[in-house]
Amino acid sequence: MPETTWWKRGIVYQIYPRSFQDTNGDGIGDLQGISQRLDYLQWLGVDAIWISPIFPSPMADFGYDVSDYCGIDPIFGTLDDFDRVLEQAHSRNLKVILDFVPNHTSDQHPWFLESRSSRTNPKRDWYIWRDPAPGGGVPNNWISNFGGPAWEWDEATGQYYYHAFLKEQPDLNWRNPEVREAMFDSLRFWLRRGVDGFRVDVIWHLIKDAEFRNNPPNPGYQSHQAEINKYLQVHSADQPEVHDVIAAMRQVLEEYEDRVLIGEIYLPLERLVAYYGKDLSGAHLPFNFQLIQTAWNAHEIEKLVNEYEGVLPDGGWPNWVLGNHDQPRIGARIGKAQARVAAMLLLTLRGTPTMYYGDELGMTKVEIPPESVQDPWEKNEPGLGLGRDPARTPMQWDSSPNAGFTPGEPWLPLAPDFQTCNVEVLSQDSGSVLCLYRRLIDLRRRHLALSIGQYLPVQSGGQVFAYERRHGAERLLIVLNFGHAAQAIDLPDGVGKARVLLSTVRSGDWHVEAGCLDLAPDEGLIVALEEG
Template identity: 50%
Template sequence: MEEVSGSGDESPSGNVSAAGQPWWRREVIYQIFTPTFQDSDGDGIGDLGGILSRIDYLAQLGIGAVWLTPVYPSPLLDAGYDITDFTGVGSCFGDLNTFDRLLAALHERGIRLILDFVPNHTSAQHPWFIESRSSRESAKRDWYVWADPAPGGLPPNNWLSRFGASAWTYDKTTGQSYYHAFLPEQPDLNWRNPDVRAAMHEVMRFWLERGVDGFRIDAAAVLAEDALLRDEPPNPDFDGDTPPPERFRRTRTDAQSVTLDYLAEMRRVADAFPDRVLLGEVDTTPDKLPGFYGDTEPRLHLPLNYRLVDVPWKPHAVGCAVQAFLDALPENAWPDWVLGSHDKPRVASRLGADPARVAAMLLLTLPGTPILYAGDEIGMPNVPVPPSLGRDPFERCVPGYGLGRDPFRVPLRWTLGPNGGFTTGEPWLPTPSLPVGSSVTEQERDPRSMLNLYRRLIELRRRRPELLAGRYRRLSSEGGVLAFARWLERSGVVVALNLSASDVTVPLPGRGRIVLGTGCEREGECAERQVTLAPHEGVIIAQQNS
């Protein structure tokens, strides 16, 4: 290959062969929001049996790991993140036997299973909390965060729940208030108590011994709060357009330094089992990122990186966001990239249908592990959900700010039939009609579909070692174009992405041949020192040896 050169930045993503990488560096991780993927029993809620029935689809997509949102017993006040038993399966999702069958079926196809682990809080119906609130002398009293009310019956301090209002709920039985970062029905565990930590480590071992390949740790940055329960400072950016829960800066409830110790303990639990991975929902700003990876001892393998979700869709902004994340990585850390999630608006609605195809190419060619949200591979848009039919506590508790997440949690569209082939019953969220070509069945037959673009991208990533383990250099991020090179030894590609609505001509560092485009018609085309791209078009060009 001709020497890759350009005006951009260079970052290593690793210098070992692709074959020498652990699985979680090689594979594409696919997040399934369990209630919306596939229902198997007609109750309108996606379940384990439904996922089991779609094993062929997962294998054909080419993903290497599935991350499941919670499937534990739950009142489902917050989509299963309010848990009554950490070592069971909720009846609406199936049972442990079905879980084991799903795990075995995935493993037979070479697909790993990552389970959502929710250590920050329980349901108020969890036996631990029922015992804790029974008496101040309860053996589990200190398993949760209790405090005396302030004079006049006011909350102990000014902390606010993510869902609005005070983060404290007064309990008449014992005359104290308990802390909850989320709903009052989700009391926070007291992670400063070693008995709590030991109990949650046993939960991890239960699933790891069952064969689970790792965990995504929910709310991993908020496990501990200020021990003195001091007030949060005012948010200087708060104004009339800011949602009420952001009235204060969360300096006393987010990213306390002791949380890093707790994550290191979890890592030691996971490391006792070969070939496991820990993902974490944390703050990935440059000053915080090294600590979550492990600046003094190992913590998370993959702190979840949402920069592609939040950055403006402009070449310079995207290129700088990518470089800033890569530059912030500590030595030997591995990057990851998230394009969508159950908490963020759908990429097809954020950017538009054609730009979403370019975003897919970006996701699957950057150095690091791509994490794909189920439904994005068919270009699922946000779907409006009437407030009367909504389920998300954000919409109910903080109305008027557009925080509701139901529009990007509606069930997947498998077919054109009733309820999109998701359920034979009444779906837990409405499934209105979408445009022709929006279902899996239709897209499987269309070689130009978003689904087949994802399949081709995933297959190419698996086949080209430079995309798995190669170096990265940004070549251009101006004039509507983001272009970068990936190479390993003498094998390399240039990825050229047009993020604009105009035709652009992109200079190339050498000669090459297009191996994949966001359309199908250009593959095999020669590129001699430059390539012209249509609006919202992307291509991957294999560089030819000189």
């Protein structure tokens, strides 16, 4: 793929549709709301929107339990509404990526209703059914990602079915060729409509161990952790055969021009990069969540970036993610001052960045009263702080009631600071984090060194992480202070002139004398270098 391919040079913006913009007053965002806010996304400067699931669903897991892969849930609107989003986005040069959930369906999907109707039904093998263990009980020790056994007893047919998540989300049997073809036809349904690609949910789960062996105990498990961590997921996910499935999925996208396949994968780097596939036949972008999981200090982040760059396969394009609908917001994890540094990091590293709605406003954790909890994971394992609701609260558009999100009662509470932390207020404050994001995006668009240039590490030390991005004769130095005290670093040898193009905390741009670069606390700088 040439480096000018849109998904290499562009920025992806994730929309959680329930929380983006409501237009009918039911307190839940909808497709007409996304259409209404496309001008904002164009103003911000992103290149693609990824929309979390909008398919028909009983909403046991808010759309990640799909009952029809070729429709739109009435909560969000109609197929006509979706086609309008697609048309209006494309008219603004915005690509549209859909969330595809192939590992499991809803237990209300017609396929599963057939599958559980009898052992002899033609769709019985479309799902994973097993007899009880010798002596009775669940077939093995696999745990649901949301807590409790991953097996649900079906009284009518006398077998268990497997669910990696909720019991309302039975796993499909991707070893069955009929399942593959049915799911690939679902992809084609959306590709024919003009969708530009897919983010594939839990793609590393698609194939399970053929012998259904027990997972080994996790020696590092601690009682405050989620129950899924009791065992190492050796046999229930990340099986070698999954790469053949992903390559076949990629081939479906190759039937259409200029589409992208993104895979959700929570694995260590050395296993993650295998999902690029043999000869890059797998996912174009296996999602790299390491910035979410790594300790926030200069040493660990530098180590991570260099390790990732080192293990990428030849021709594999990197990508970076700071937040999503399953993780605490970046502002909640590292604080508002460092969130500005994180914005510069995300938008200056080599590779495709994915932004999460509201992070550009500096949204943080919103406390959810017990009576307002919606997330099934929090309900299944209360008290462990696993709830995802605090990262899914409504987008804050203005200072009007309910932040301009809905004329009704929002499905989740709003942040208490929405009257000052919103698009309308922050867009008029040149020093705001929103305007910082916009300037970063503009710089990335104007400088090929930032969008498709080389990455070169720079020795720094202390709480400073520095690196260069180069394209042709252009050299840009990025210097990030992860500490809360002022720092100074030497400019690279041979630099005659340097000019600060952007600071995360100071306004304007300025020239720097060759030799030393001063950093304020919690500051990031983008510096243009000239040899001399």
